[in-house]
Amino acid sequence: MAAQPKPQPSSALHEIERQIAELEKTPESAGCQEEIERLRQQVEALKKGPEATSKSKTHDAWSRVLLARHPQRPYTLDYVQMLFTDFTELHGDRRFGDDAAIACGLARFEGKTVMVVGQQKGRDTKQKVARNFGMPKPEGYRKALRLMQFAAKFNLPIITWVDTPGAYPGIGAEERGQAEAIAYNLKEIPKLATPIVVVIHGEGGSGGALAIAVGDRVIMMQNAIYSVIAPESCSSILWRDWDHKEEAARILKLTAEDLRSFGIVDEIAPEPAEGAHTDPHAAAEMLRPLLARNLQELSLIPKEELLRRRHERLRRLATFVAER
Amino acid sequence: MSWFRKEKQPLEPPKAKRVQTEGLWVKCVNCKQTLWKKDLEANFHCCPKCDYHFRISARERLRMLFDGGQYTEHDAELRSSDPLNFKDTKTYRDRLKKAEKETGLKDALITGEGLLEGRRAMICAMEFNFIGGSMGAVVGEKIVRAIDRCIAQRLPLIIVSCSGGARMMEGAISLMQMAKISAALTRLEEARQPYISILTDPTTGGVTASFAMLGDLNIAEPGALIGFAGPRVIEQTIRQKLPEGFQKAEFLLEHGMLDAIVSRKELKAYLGRILGFLAASDSQGKLSAQGA
Numbered sequence: 001m002a003a004q005p006k007p008q009p010s011s012a013l014h015e016i017e018r019q020i021a022e023l024e025k026t027p028e029s030a031g032c033q034e035e036i037e038r039l040r041q042q043v044e045a046l047k048k049g050p051e052a053t054s055k056s057k058t059h060d061a062w063s064r065v066l067l068a069r070h071p072q073r074p075y076t077l078d079y080v081q082m083l084f085t086d087f088t089e090l091h092g093d094r095r096f097g098d099d100a101a102i103a104c105g106l107a108r109f110e111g112k113t114v115m116v117v118g119q120q121k122g123r124d125t126k127q128k129v130a131r132n133f134g135m136p137k138p139e140g141y142r143k144a145l146r147l148m149q150f151a152a153k154f155n156l157p158i159i160t161w162v163d164t165p166g167a168y169p170g171i172g173a174e175e176r177g178q179a180e181a182i183a184y185n186l187k188e189i190p191k192l193a194t195p196i197v198v199v200i201h202g203e204g205g206s207g208g209a210l211a212i213a214v215g216d217r218v219i220m221m222q223n224a225i226y227s228v229i230a231p232e233s234c235s236s237i238l239w240r241d242w243d244h245k246e247e248a249a250r251i252l253k254l255t256a257e258d259l260r261s262f263g264i265v266d267e268i269a270p271e272p273a274e275g276a277h278t279d280p281h282a283a284a285e286m287l288r289p290l291l292a293r294n295l296q297e298l299s300l301i302p303k304e305e306l307l308r309r310r311h312e313r314l315r316r317l318a319t320f321v322a323e324r
Numbered sequence: 325m326s327w328f329r330k331e332k333q334p335l336e337p338p339k340a341k342r343v344q345t346e347g348l349w350v351k352c353v354n355c356k357q358t359l360w361k362k363d364l365e366a367n368f369h370c371c372p373k374c375d376y377h378f379r380i381s382a383r384e385r386l387r388m389l390f391d392g393g394q395y396t397e398h399d400a401e402l403r404s405s406d407p408l409n410f411k412d413t414k415t416y417r418d419r420l421k422k423a424e425k426e427t428g429l430k431d432a433l434i435t436g437e438g439l440l441e442g443r444r445a446m447i448c449a450m451e452f453n454f455i456g457g458s459m460g461a462v463v464g465e466k467i468v469r470a471i472d473r474c475i476a477q478r479l480p481l482i483i484v485s486c487s488g489g490a491r492m493m494e495g496a497i498s499l500m501q502m503a504k505i506s507a508a509l510t511r512l513e514e515a516r517q518p519y520i521s522i523l524t525d526p527t528t529g530g531v532t533a534s535f536a537m538l539g540d541l542n543i544a545e546p547g548a549l550i551g552f553a554g555p556r557v558i559e560q561t562i563r564q565k566l567p568e569g570f571q572k573a574e575f576l577l578e579h580g581m582l583d584a585i586v587s588r589k590e591l592k593a594y595l596g597r598i599l600g601f602l603a604a605s606d607s608q609g610k611l612s613a614q615g616a
Contacts, residue, residue, distance in 0.1 A: 167533075169553035169561045174571060177581050179532035179552035186506030187513075187538050206490075206499060207533045207552065214503050228490050228499040228530070233557075237492065238412040252495050253408045262407065264496055311511065314504040315468065319407040319461045319497055 016071055022125045037232070037242075041066065062246040064255050065231060067223040068203050072277035074284070075134075076118035076161040077103055079201065082284035083291070084109050084116065090147055092139075096176060099140030101132045101164070102212070104147040109159070110292055115151035117144045117212055118161025121202075134203075135168035138181035141211045145185050152192035157295055160212045163202030165230065167211075182211040189214045190310055195298035197291060200224045200265070201276070204254075216310050217294045220256040220265040221287070223275050227254035263316060267294075352376055354547075368588045377545050377588055379525060381427070382434045382451035385484050389447055389592050395438030399469050402462045403430040408495050416493040423454045431462035432487070435470045437479070441596025443603060446474050449484040450531075457487035459531055460494040464501030467535065471508040480518040480599055485536040488554075489529015502534035509538050518602045520595065523550050523573070523582070541583045541598065544573035545591075550581075 020039045067073070080087050084107035091098040103120045106113060119136060122128035144160075151158045167178055189196070189212075196215030204213065204226030220226060231249040232242050239248075259265040269287045276283035298306065350359050354376035364371070368388065369378040380388075387393035403420070410416035424430060432454035436447050448470050450457045467483065474481045490498040512519055521539030523532075525548035533552050536542070544550060551571035559566055569575050576582050586594045 167552060169558045171558065171562065171566065171570070174551050174553065174558070175579050177537075177579065179550075180537040180581055182533040182552070183502075183506060183535070183537040186503050186534055187510050190507040190510050204496075207502065207530055210499055210502060211533075214507070226496055228495055229492055234492055244412075248412075251408065251410055251412060252492075254496065259496055262497055262500075264500055311507055314500070314507045317461070317497065317500045317504050318465045319405050319494075320402050320465055321405045322401045322403075 019125050019128075039071075041069070061249040061252075061255055062231070064223055065225055065249050067275045067277075068225045070275060070277045073202055074276055074280040075123070075202070076120045076163055078280060079161060079199075079284055079287070080105075080107060080116055080118075082281060083288055084114070087116065091143070093142035093146055095139065095142055097139045099132075099137050099143060100130055101134050101136040101168070102140035102144050104143055106156075109295070112295075113156050114295075115147055115156050115158045116161070117147060117158065119164040119208070119212070121163060132168060134164045135166060136164065136208055136211070137168050137170070137173045138176040138178045141178070141181040141185050144212050145188055148189060148192055148196075152194040155194055157195040157197070157299070158192070158215070159291065159295075160196065160198050160215065162198060162200040162204050162209045162213050162226075163224075164205045164208045165203055166205035167208035182207050185211045186214060190307070190314070193303040193307060195295060195301075195306065196310075197294050197298070199269070199287070199291070200226050201269075201287075205230060214310075214314070216298050216306060216313070217267070218265045219267045219269050219287075219290055219294065220259055221269045221276065221283070222256055222271040224256060225249075225254045226256075226259050226264070227252050262319075350378075353378075370588055375546065375587065377525065377547060379452055379486065381453065382429070382449035382484075382486075385449040386434060386436045386447060388588070389440055389482075389484075389595070390436060390438040391440065391442065395436035395447070398435040398437060398473065399466045400430065400434070402466060404460055404462050404494070406493075407461065407497050408493065410493040410495075419455060419493070427451055427454050429454055431460070431466070432457050432491075433463045433466050435466050437473070440482075440599065441592065443596065443599045444477075444479055445482055445595075445599065446470050446479045447482045447484065450486045452486045452488075452526075455491060455493075457485075457531075458489060458491035458498070459487060459501050460491035460498045461501060463491075464498075464504050467505050468508045471505075471512050474517050475512060475515040478515075478517060480520070480602065481512060482520045482522060482595065483535055483539075484522040484524060485527040485531050486524045487527060487529070487531040487536075489531055499530065502530045505535045506538060509535060518599070520598065522591070524548050526550070528552065528554055537581070539583075542581065543591075543594070544576065544582050544585050545588055546573060546585050548573040550576050 016039050020036055023036050087105055087107040089105040104117045107116050119134045120131050121134035122131035148158050198213045198215040198218045200220040201224050206228055231245040234248040235242050235244040256268045260268055269290050272279040272282045348361050350361050350364055352359055352371040355374035357373045369380045386395055406416050429451055432451045434449050448467055518540050520541045521536050523536050523544040527536050527550045549571055555566055573585050577585055
């Protein structure tokens with residue numbers, strides 16, 4: 001996928017409205033309703049103009065949600081194209097199929113071979129449907145694990161790229177055991193004796209994100225979000241409507257700063273002032289030194305120690321009080 | 325002049341003679357039969373007519389599984405610190421207080437250690453009445469501590485799941501418990517100690533997508549709802565009616581996700597038999613010789 005040219009707000013608005021119309025015409029495509037709602041939010045955001053997403057407001061959780069889902073925000077393969085060379089995509093889970101919502105492949109980063117794994121959203125309507133809006137199915141998680149195990153076998157560092165609204169809630173995904181697929185990744189990834197760096201660069205949507213987000217270092221981009229549930233769903237559970245999504249976004253504490261304060265995220269990658277979509281190349285270049293440094297640091301740790309620390313990192317995620 | 329005269333005082337209207345039946349009878353959710361509560365309790369809280377498995381509390385579960393209902397509880401003192409300071413229509417703290425009052429527990433899981441059919445075992449049971457059996461940092465920590473004990477003392481682990489999934493009020497911290505518990509199960513696996521997952525109605529969300537699906541054996545109770553996404557969410561997404569029996573234990577067995585469906589009445593004996601198989605092989609030194 002080509003890197004995005006600098007977006008023009010009015011043309012972006014036009015494009016989204018066109019996509020909404022197009023999606024409304026494809027009733028057979030599952031998951032469309034939610035996507036239409038998302039696109040409507042984006043229209044809303046764009047209509048409000050740049051001040052809605054301006055720097056002064058970036059601390060507002062809901063504007064972070066809108067930025068993380070911004071239609072021009074770089075997607076996984078955009079970063080791959082900007083930061084890596086020789087990307088060679090590898091397909092299939094060797095069990096059932098190939099899930100286009102997760103892209104995997106070998107590539108070079110600063111000359112060294114690495115394995116790249118990440119959720120991929122589609123840019124136009126056709127791609128969105130083909131990529132299932134970045135919502136993986138079981139075969140996606142299984143492909144990811146297969147290639148991460150491949151990487152460990154050949155001693156290659158793994159870089160995962162997280163950007164998904166979440167796992168796909170469909171009949172087939174349940175039939176083929178998406179719960180088992182996610183769970184199995186969570187049990188197997190901690191065993192892989194090779195450095196794993198996780199970059200949460202867009203939406204970190206619950207279990208679908210976590211299935212590829214266990215690693216030695218977790219980097220989160222400034223305007224990315226990471227949450228146990230989408231603010232809209234949280235609002236509909238707690239208030240029985242979608243009108244409280246902004247408040248839900250705030251109380252869920254899903255921003256990069258929140259996640260770092262919980263110890264779930266190690267480092268926050270800065271973005272261009274108005275968000276990564278305003279200058280994808282600058283965003284990628286700001287990320288590059290962080291990636292390089294973390295990979296370098298991890299490469300010096302002996303394998304056993306690496307695994308011990310990976311377990312220890314998860315073990316530490318304990319917030320409770322003990323009282324009689 | 326009337327033929328009959330009332331010579332005596334009219335009979336007193338019968339005083340409140342109604343027998344107290346409130347709470348003694350239960351209607352089966354499935355077959356609608358009215359059941360004598362004592363019969364239901366004697367039958368492991370399963371309908372004597374249609375075998376519908378009623379939901380039971382974590383305490384009741386442990387009583388049923390441990391010999392003589394006897395066990396030692398671990399980590400009962402842990403409670404949530406409300407890490408997000410979460411407040412929607414009510415505060416999370418109030419929800420916790422209410423749940424604690426209703427269940428007598430500090431969080432949605434009890435860890436018990438005792439004998440099952442004469443063999444030592446660690447059993448964690450989830451309590452659905454505590455905020456939907458949801459998994460937050462306390463559930464995560466209690467399970468990981470149970471795993472640590474199983475590794476140190478070479479005990480088998482049994483987890484009885486009954487949960488709506490991760491606890492929203494603890495945000496991403498509850499999400500991370502999935503990773504934390506699963507990674508701990510990796511260590512249990514390396515120590516070659518058995519882990520049996522029992523999935524009961526309902527087991528959904530982040531609990532299914534982590535420890536509930538990771539048993540050496542995955543065993544479910546008949547008719548239990550088991551899935552990742554809830555049926556309502558799927559229906560809304562695909563805008564179709566779901567097939568009959570979708571996400572029921574029988575559906576999962578058919579799709580290869582379970583080792584067996586075991587009726588509650590037979591569960592204790594079944595687990596005893598499985599632990600027996602594995603203990604025999606342990607005493608032959610085949611399982612424990614190369615422990616972590």
